[in-house]
Amino acid sequence: MTWQWDGIFLDNCTPTIPGHILKAITLQTEEFDFDNDGVLDTVEDAQRSYETWRPYFTRRLREELGDGVILIANSGGVLDDPQLNGISLEAIGTLWTEEEATDILERQRAVGRSPWLGIGWVENATDIDPTSSLARRLDGVYYGVKRQFPLPPPR
Numbered sequence: 016m017t018w019q020w021d022g023i024f025l026d027n028c029t030p031t032i033p034g035h036i037l038k039a040i041t042l043q044t045e046e047f048d049f050d051n052d053g054v055l056d057t058v059e060d061a062q063r064s065y066e067t068w069r070p071y072f073t074r075r076l077r078e079e080l081g082d083g084v085i086l087i088a089n090s091g092g093v094l095d096d097p098q099l100n101g102i103s104l105e106a107i108g109t110l111w112t113e114e115e116a117t118d119i120l121e122r123q124r125a126v127g128r129s130p131w132l133g134i135g136w137v138e139n140a141t142d143i144d145p146t147s148s149l150a151r152r153l154d155g156v157y158y159g160v161k162r163q164f165p166l167p168p169p170r
């Protein structure tokens with residue numbers, strides 16, 4: 016494979032399906048058959064399947080891309096995924112305290128690949144100080160300012 020990128024950012028690679036994604040799905044329909052077995056599935060089925068297969072997805076992605084490709088997940092919390100080089104957390108200061116974010120990032124660093132990369136996304140003014148403080152304290156952790164895009168309305 017020829018490519019000009021050194022890595023992939025996996026948005027919404029969270030421990031569970033994020034609530035806003037489930038809401039977007041169920042606003043469109045609550046009758047879905049995501050495993051195509053002819054039997055309707057529930058949101059709980061989808062959640063269990065996602066939790067079971069998400070680690071398999073990152074493992075298979077790593078196997079396909081090789082060790083030289085940087086994989087970062089926008090994790091929304093603890094992933095402890097050994098296939099990743101790092102994770103990003105949104106809204107440190109709003110959703111997470113600086114201490115909670117430090118713990119989540121350090122857990123991922125302990126099990127993840129080298130080079131380690133962590134990212135804090137600033138979404139609110141109250142995130143600036145704790146996110147920049149965390150980036151100064153922890154090697155390999157950076158921060159950026161994220162622009163929010165609202166989900167499109169359901170059809």
Ligand SMILES: [Ca+2]
Nearest residue numbers: 048052054056
């Ligand atoms: Ca089904």
